[in-house]
Amino acid sequence: MSIKILIPTPLRPFTGKQPTVEVAGQTVGEALSNLVTQHPDLRRHLFAEDGKLRSFVNVYLNDDDVRYLAKEATPAKDTDTITIVPSVAGGA
Amino acid sequence: MASLSENRPATLSNDEILRYSRHLIMPEVGMDGQLKLKQAKVLCVGAGGLGSPLALYLAAAGVGTLGIVDFDVVDYTNLQRQIIHGTADVGRKKLDSAADTLNEINPNVEVRKFDTRLNSANALELFREFDIIADGTDNFPTRYLVNDACVLTGKPNVYGSIFRFEGQASVFATKDGPCYRCLYPEPPPPGLVPSCAEGGVLGILPGLVGVIQATETIKLILGSGEPLIGRLLLIDALAMRFRELKLRKSQDCPVCGTHPTVSELIDYNQFCGIRGEEAAALSTVRDMTVEELKQRLDRGDDLYVLDVREPHEYQICNLGGQLIPLNDLPKRVSELDSTREIVVHCKMGGRSAKAVDFLKQSGFTRVHNLAGGITAWAERIDPKVPKY
Numbered sequence: 001m002s003i004k005i006l007i008p009t010p011l012r013p014f015t016g017k018q019p020t021v022e023v024a025g026q027t028v029g030e031a032l033s034n035l036v037t038q039h040p041d042l043r044r045h046l047f048a049e050d051g052k053l054r055s056f057v058n059v060y061l062n063d064d065d066v067r068y069l070a071k072e073a074t075p076a077k078d079t080d081t082i083t084i085v086p087s088v089a090g091g092a
Numbered sequence: 093m094a095s096l097s098e099n100r101p102a103t104l105s106n107d108e109i110l111r112y113s114r115h116l117i118m119p120e121v122g123m124d125g126q127l128k129l130k131q132a133k134v135l136c137v138g139a140g141g142l143g144s145p146l147a148l149y150l151a152a153a154g155v156g157t158l159g160i161v162d163f164d165v166v167d168y169t170n171l172q173r174q175i176i177h178g179t180a181d182v183g184r185k186k187l188d189s190a191a192d193t194l195n196e197i198n199p200n201v202e203v204r205k206f207d208t209r210l211n212s213a214n215a216l217e218l219f220r221e222f223d224i225i226a227d228g229t230d231n232f233p234t235r236y237l238v239n240d241a242c243v244l245t246g247k248p249n250v251y252g253s254i255f256r257f258e259g260q261a262s263v264f265a266t267k268d269g270p271c272y273r274c275l276y277p278e279p280p281p282p283g284l285v286p287s288c289a290e291g292g293v294l295g296i297l298p299g300l301v302g303v304i305q306a307t308e309t310i311k312l313i314l315g316s317g318e319p320l321i322g323r324l325l326l327i328d329a330l331a332m333r334f335r336e337l338k339l340r341k342s343q344d345c346p347v348c349g350t351h352p353t354v355s356e357l358i359d360y361n362q363f364c365g366i367r368g369e370e371a372a373a374l375s376t377v378r379d380m381t382v383e384e385l386k387q388r389l390d391r392g393d394d395l396y397v398l399d400v401r402e403p404h405e406y407q408i409c410n411l412g413g414q415l416i417p418l419n420d421l422p423k424r425v426s427e428l429d430s431t432r433e434i435v436v437h438c439k440m441g442g443r444s445a446k447a448v449d450f451l452k453q454s455g456f457t458r459v460h461n462l463a464g465g466i467t468a469w470a471e472r473i474d475p476k477v478p479k480y
Binding site: 008009010013014019041054055056058060063064065068083085086087088089 | 229230231232235253254257258275276277279280291324326335336340419
């Protein structure tokens with residue numbers, strides 16, 4: 001069982017520069033949890049102290065924001081892709 | 093759909109008809125469309141990476157009034173990507189440089205210059221004079237400011253942003269669509285996402301994203317096609333992949349939701365957690381100046397110089413320090429001798445400040461941050477060291 005998680009550029013330094021990481025998980029929450037277990041440096045960039053997802057990071061299951069699905073409880077399948085979309089401001 | 097201003101003559105001269113022939117012969121634009129463009133007023137916030145291609149194409153397309161907001165001066169390092177400025181413009185105000193280029197491309201466009209930093213005191217009044225706002229800024233406080241001011245004045249916000257070789261584009265703040273805060277209710281803490289100066293950016297990237305913004309602006313003016321309302325376009329220039337994510341208007345959005353709590357512009361620096369100058373001084377450790385470092389090295393002091401930049405930066409120039417990139421520091425901290433006095437540097441002082449914080453937390457007591465980094469060394473101690 002392998003879900004693909006797409007890692008955005010600002011977070012790639014914390015996954016050893018990998019742009020995608022494959023993890024197991026039945027839900028989005030499990031997949032993210034396995035992601036930060038595999039790459040502990042990523043944890044503080046995705047999760048606040050209380051374990052909640054940081055609000056400047058959005059998580060998509062395929063092309064839907066999980067906030068509008070079941071958040072971390074959203075079920076995930078093998079063929080699904082989770083995309084992490086952090087806010088970036090560069091423009092100069 | 094942008095509301096059109098009525099105070100321009102609703103005709104095209106023969107000269108304009110010839111100029112815009114390639115627009116006019118397409119039914120999707122035609123005379124009607126070109127007249128809409130002529131009557132439109134677009135404000136470009138920023139004449140830098142995104143603002144350059146954005147303004148260039150809007151001028152070429154015949155947008156009647158282009159407002160430009162930029163307080164900055166053209167820097168040599170801008171030329172790699174801010175293509176509205178040329179080598180001869182280095183040192184000039186970006187506003188003047190941009191206006192000259194735009195007038196050259198299309199003298200029919202009225203270029204209005206706003207030599208000011210956009211802020212909560214001037215944004216609303218300024219935005220009211222235009223139909224569409226295109227956000228080409230480079231920092232979080234201004235992006236939230238632009239967003240909120242667009243929602244409060246009812247103007248669409250054509251959004252683009254870039255980082256290294258990835259970009260995002262969307263259209264926010266339309267009546268039924270989401271705004272920027274629907275997507276990102278809160279900004280990241282300062283220092284977490286590097287600026288283009290610190291993180292680097294592929295020169296072509298703002299070109300790609302800026303023209304997407306110009307495209308969306310033109311579509312809004314013409315009322316054609318499907319604008320990126322409720323859609324976030326993600327661009328990966330290295331893989332050359334474009335993806336689209338769905339955006340929804342958040343009912344709870346404090347600015348554009350059903351019960352908005354924001355009815356006026358706030359202090360956006362405070363909102364983004366920035367106090368005064370965004371500091372390399374996030375650390376509490378006393379900084380060492382480059383003069384002090386030079387003095388102590390010349391004296392033969394036993395100082396261990398630690399460079400926390402990346403290997404490709406070390407190749408550009410270095411002070412002979414031990415290279416341990418910032419992100420590798422946790423894994424390689426055992427290579428350092430905590431009994432020695434350590435001076436940590438990076439390019440400008442930001443990363444080294446974080447390294448010093450980390451080392452202090454790991455029990456190192458004799459650590460200093462080199463204020464201003466190798467850039468300050470190049471400026472004040474040894475001009476032979478290149479700046480980059």
